[in-house]
Amino acid sequence: METFAALAHGMAVAVQPMNLLYALIGVFLGTAVGVLPGIGPALTVALLLPVTYKLDPGGSLIMFAGIYYGGMYGGSTTAILINTPGESASMATALEGNKMAKAGRGGPALATAAIGSFVAGTLATIGLAFLAPWLVDVAVRFGPEDYFALMCVAFVTVSATFGDSPIRGLTSLFIGLTLGLVGIDKLTGQPRLSFGVPELLDGVEVTTLAVGLFAVGEALYVVSRRHHAEEKLEPVRGSLWMTAQDWKRSWKAWLRGTMFGFPIGALPAGGAEIPTFLSYSTERRLTNYPQEFGKGAIEGVAGPEAANNASAAGTLVPLLTLGLPTSATAAMMLAGFQQYGLNPGPLLFAERPDLVWGLIASLFIANVMLLVLNLPLVGLWVKLLAIPQPWLYAGILVFATMGTIAAKPSVVELSMLAGFGVLGFLMRRFDFPIAPVVVGLILGPIAESQLRRALQISLGDPMTLLQSPMSATLLAIALIALIAPFVMKGLGRFKASED
Amino acid sequence: MIPVPRRLFGAAIAFTLAVASPALAQQLELKLMAPAAPGGGWDQTARAMQQALVAAKIARSVQVTNVAGAGGSVGIAQFVNGAKGDGNQMMVNGFVMVGALAMNKSPVTLEQVTPIARLTEEIQVIVVPASSPLKTAQDLANALKADIAKVTFAGGSAGGVDHVMAALFAGAVGADAKKVNYVPFSGGGESLAAILGAKVTAGISGLSEYEGQIKSGKLRAIGVSSEKRIPGSDIPTFKEQGIDLVLANWRSVVAPPGITAEQRKTLNDAVEKMVKSDAWKDILKQKGWDDAYLSGDAFQDFLKKEIVRVTDVLKSVGLVKS
Amino acid sequence: MTDGTSNRPAPRRVDRAGLVIALALAVLAAVLVWDASQLQSATTYGMGPGAMPVVVAVGLGLLAIGNLIDALRGNLPPRESADVKAVLLILIGLALLIAIIGFGGGFILATSALFVTTSAAFGRRAIVTDIVIALVLTTLIYLAFDKLLTLSLPSGPLERLL
Numbered sequence: 001m002e003t004f005a006a007l008a009h010g011m012a013v014a015v016q017p018m019n020l021l022y023a024l025i026g027v028f029l030g031t032a033v034g035v036l037p038g039i040g041p042a043l044t045v046a047l048l049l050p051v052t053y054k055l056d057p058g059g060s061l062i063m064f065a066g067i068y069y070g071g072m073y074g075g076s077t078t079a080i081l082i083n084t085p086g087e088s089a090s091m092a093t094a095l096e097g098n099k100m101a102k103a104g105r106g107g108p109a110l111a112t113a114a115i116g117s118f119v120a121g122t123l124a125t126i127g128l129a130f131l132a133p134w135l136v137d138v139a140v141r142f143g144p145e146d147y148f149a150l151m152c153v154a155f156v157t158v159s160a161t162f163g164d165s166p167i168r169g170l171t172s173l174f175i176g177l178t179l180g181l182v183g184i185d186k187l188t189g190q191p192r193l194s195f196g197v198p199e200l201l202d203g204v205e206v207t208t209l210a211v212g213l214f215a216v217g218e219a220l221y222v223v224s225r226r227h228h229a230e231e232k233l234e235p236v237r238g239s240l241w242m243t244a245q246d247w248k249r250s251w252k253a254w255l256r257g258t259m260f261g262f263p264i265g266a267l268p269a270g271g272a273e274i275p276t277f278l279s280y281s282t283e284r285r286l287t288n289y290p291q292e293f294g295k296g297a298i299e300g301v302a303g304p305e306a307a308n309n310a311s312a313a314g315t316l317v318p319l320l321t322l323g324l325p326t327s328a329t330a331a332m333m334l335a336g337f338q339q340y341g342l343n344p345g346p347l348l349f350a351e352r353p354d355l356v357w358g359l360i361a362s363l364f365i366a367n368v369m370l371l372v373l374n375l376p377l378v379g380l381w382v383k384l385l386a387i388p389q390p391w392l393y394a395g396i397l398v399f400a401t402m403g404t405i406a407a408k409p410s411v412v413e414l415s416m417l418a419g420f421g422v423l424g425f426l427m428r429r430f431d432f433p434i435a436p437v438v439v440g441l442i443l444g445p446i447a448e449s450q451l452r453r454a455l456q457i458s459l460g461d462p463m464t465l466l467q468s469p470m471s472a473t474l475l476a477i478a479l480i481a482l483i484a485p486f487v488m489k490g491l492g493r494f495k496a497s498e499d
Numbered sequence: 500m501i502p503v504p505r506r507l508f509g510a511a512i513a514f515t516l517a518v519a520s521p522a523l524a525q526q527l528e529l530k531l532m533a534p535a536a537p538g539g540g541w542d543q544t545a546r547a548m549q550q551a552l553v554a555a556k557i558a559r560s561v562q563v564t565n566v567a568g569a570g571g572s573v574g575i576a577q578f579v580n581g582a583k584g585d586g587n588q589m590m591v592n593g594f595v596m597v598g599a600l601a602m603n604k605s606p607v608t609l610e611q612v613t614p615i616a617r618l619t620e621e622i623q624v625i626v627v628p629a630s631s632p633l634k635t636a637q638d639l640a641n642a643l644k645a646d647i648a649k650v651t652f653a654g655g656s657a658g659g660v661d662h663v664m665a666a667l668f669a670g671a672v673g674a675d676a677k678k679v680n681y682v683p684f685s686g687g688g689e690s691l692a693a694i695l696g697a698k699v700t701a702g703i704s705g706l707s708e709y710e711g712q713i714k715s716g717k718l719r720a721i722g723v724s725s726e727k728r729i730p731g732s733d734i735p736t737f738k739e740q741g742i743d744l745v746l747a748n749w750r751s752v753v754a755p756p757g758i759t760a761e762q763r764k765t766l767n768d769a770v771e772k773m774v775k776s777d778a779w780k781d782i783l784k785q786k787g788w789d790d791a792y793l794s795g796d797a798f799q800d801f802l803k804k805e806i807v808r809v810t811d812v813l814k815s816v817g818l819v820k821s
Numbered sequence: 822m823t824d825g826t827s828n829r830p831a832p833r834r835v836d837r838a839g840l841v842i843a844l845a846l847a848v849l850a851a852v853l854v855w856d857a858s859q860l861q862s863a864t865t866y867g868m869g870p871g872a873m874p875v876v877v878a879v880g881l882g883l884l885a886i887g888n889l890i891d892a893l894r895g896n897l898p899p900r901e902s903a904d905v906k907a908v909l910l911i912l913i914g915l916a917l918l919i920a921i922i923g924f925g926g927g928f929i930l931a932t933s934a935l936f937v938t939t940s941a942a943f944g945r946r947a948i949v950t951d952i953v954i955a956l957v958l959t960t961l962i963y964l965a966f967d968k969l970l971t972l973s974l975p976s977g978p979l980e981r982l983l
């Protein structure tokens with residue numbers, strides 16, 4: 001097949017010793033910069049892009065792919081170790097990953113993240129090579145009404161993150177939805193809940209909320225209970241490496257995560273957040289160890305990490321075939337292409353097949369390098385947790401605020417961070433789940449604007465939601481998922497909170 | 500790590516020369532504000548200027564600071580209040596800021612800053628899906644006049660350059676600009692998908708963003724917003740088609756209020772030298788930006804006219820209270 | 822909202838903290854409705870910007886009632902007493918950080934203050950050692966950002982010496 005020959009040729013270019021070295025340097029730099037909290041993959045790529053300028057196109061692309069994967073993995077590392085997700089896509093990873101790290105299972109958590117990224121990245125890259133032209137045709141047919149329906153499915157599914165009490169879960173979700181309303185309304189440009197404060201016009205930054213709730217809130221909570229029982233942080237308990245059981249529990253989660261991540265990532269407005277949350281909730285529902293969720297279940301790291309990486313490869317589908325940068329990172333990649341006078345788009349596959357296949361081959365190579373570099377480092381990373389508790393939490397707070405200071409050094413933003421920290425503390429104290437707040441902030445605005453776009457195009461006719469077959473199907477799925485647990489009472493895991 | 504040695508080198512020079520002759524332009528130590536987050540258009544412009552100013556040895560050092568928020572409203576407020584009278588600071592801005600300031604009821608306006616120069620611009624285009632029955636700008640104009648509600652435009656954020664253009668187009672063809680059915684999308688990517696999927700009637704964006712699709716025949720360009728036809732292009736301008744609409748998405752650089760005439764001249768000279776340098780030309784080529792250098796009083800007049808025009812349009816579509 | 826710390830968990834008794842939570846949700850709902858009413862409707866087609874806030878406000882209102890019922894029944898999960906002093910110490914650290922950044926004191930001083938207060942909150946008494954550690958750590962971070970990554974962190978008197 002032509003595709004195979006082209007890919008083989010690309011591989012032959014990529015495995016030249018010099019190019020392997022470039023890949024390794026790229027992964028190293030990407031990881032080193034990506035682990036800094038507050039610096040997500042997009043910014044990592046932006047900062048390191050100039051480094052690649054001096055290389056030839058082939059070498060540069062390979063180093064670029066390395067930086068990209070390194071940056072993504074670096075972000076997960078901080079999410080797992082110190083509970084400060086650098087971007088919204090590693091939020092779901094932090095949920096279980098940090099719990100694992102605190103239980104002395106940071107090693108397996110980092111390992112399953114790295115291997116899951118590798119598996120998902122590889123599978124998704126294969127998908128990219130073979131399905132891109134077909135997928136993109138489906139993707140552009142997705143209209144606002146279909147996205148809205150997809151959001152409905154997501155909302156119903158993420159109810160798994162609500163914990164045991166529906167009232168508390170919904171309260172958290174609605175706090176998140178309220179925060180999502182802050183800022184300029186995307187469709188009419190009017191400020192909502194901004195109270196005349198210019199810094200609020202851009203809305204609540206997802207990372208500020210997450211770092212505030214997760215890292216600052218956790219620190220406050222831990223310190224508030226210090227006199228009860230000294231929390232013991234053991235960096236390593238049991239094996240540093242993944243056990244046979246860890247593998248058994250991880251591999252299906254990796255595959256399912258990939259199944260969520262790649263197609264949704266390929267949608268022009270899909271993004272990485274939805275697949276990671278879908279993956280997290282799915283794993284939580286399917287697991288044989290439900291009691292471990294919320295306390296550090298390995299599936300909850302394996303799935304979302306795979307979904308995150310697969311969706312990153314998915315965003316390359318519209319980028320390469322349509323020239324559509326659908327994420328900040330993809331926009332930076334576009335800039336990377338443009339420095340060689342290349343314009344990704346419908347003509348790229350036809351005009352420069354060597355570079356396209358070279359890139360796809362580089363993604364494979366970079367993925368391998370990521371494993372080579374990061375697995376040996378796992379032992380080193382988890383040692384960080386052996387730092388005495390006062391310094392550990394002091395360091396976490398310094399790094400957590402540093403991310404915000406680097407992104408937006410304003411008093412308002414920092415006050416929000418502190419405020420969300422207090423909120424996170426109070427929610428922990430009164431036993432409200434934290435994750436739904438973030439879910440509400442991310443999904444609420446998307447659902448609202450897609451619904452309003454759909455209605456604006458249909459001139460206010462709500463039937464547009466049912467007329468699109470895709471939207472009708474997704475809404476039906478959401479409805480079934482919503483009703484099924486009640487219908488199959490006793491089978492579902494919906495515990496009634498009232499006695 | 501290519502930029503690092505250069506910076507360190509620059510710093511080293513800075514130390515050795517700090518004592519001597521401060522009058523030379525080469526002694527400039529500039530602070531450049533990008534009123535947006537790292538990575539965006541204004542940030543890229545600022546960092547490109549940094550690169551060119553240092554490479555062409557016009558300035559000894561250039562420090563880029565990012566103050567993100569509300570389309571530049573946060574940045575300009577800090578710039579006007581904090582850098583007043585400082586002849587070593589500049590801020591990057593552009594078309595989008597004009598609308599953002601008006602919409603956010605910003606207490607600080609672009610009239611307060613000292614204009615230095617317009618640097619780059621991008622031509623805007625209106626496209627329709629390949630399957631659309633509309634062939635020319637006149638077809639679109641007729642559709643608008645027939646039933647303006649049914650003609651949906653996809654483009655970037657509310658009040659941005661794409662939105663302004665939709666309203667200007669409607670106004671120019673004699674339809675009611677107030678009733679334009681403009682659907683804002685976040686980012687060029689999402690709106691392009693909506694156009695390719697024929698969810699909307701037409702799409703508006705910078706030309707470079709849709710160039711690939713136009714060449715491959717998936718989108719049909721029915722007109723560009725430039726004054727004259729782009730050399731080598733077969734897309735007609737709106738003017739050629741009898742519609743009076745000229746618009747470009749420009750980016751410029753300004754200085755703080757209250758600087759002396761001498762300081763202003765120093766900055767003007769530095770920017771002029773930069774624009775003429777090879778380093779700057781290379782960057783423009785690399786990024787695919789069009790040179791639109793305009794300085795001095797000409798730029799000041801241009802800026803004033805744009806502010807009036809944009810504010811009027813935004814009032815007409817109800818985004819700014821009159 | 823911080824009261825109730827001294828409330829001993831007693832089942833089937835009105836939970837005061839729960840009442841405060843319910844009240845806070847109701848207030849939030851009211852703010853949403855008020856804010857939505859301030860919007861001028863500019864949309865000619867479809868749903869306006871005020872619809873979603875009202876929907877969220879209704880949800881919050883219902884949840885306020887739900888939480889109120891929980892609180893009246895004393896259905897809140899039990900909680901242990903909290904070390905208020907330690908929490909306050911970290912909050913003071915955050916306040917210091919914000920103030921120092923706000924008044925142009927720079928990154929190093931601001932984050933060092935947070936480091937030292939947090940470490941003290943967790944029971945460290947060797948303040949001088951911690952100050953030294955904090956200054957070294959934050960200076961290294963500052964240098965890495967400013968010199969290697971060319972991202973500017975807020976600078977104050979200390980940063981200008983570097």
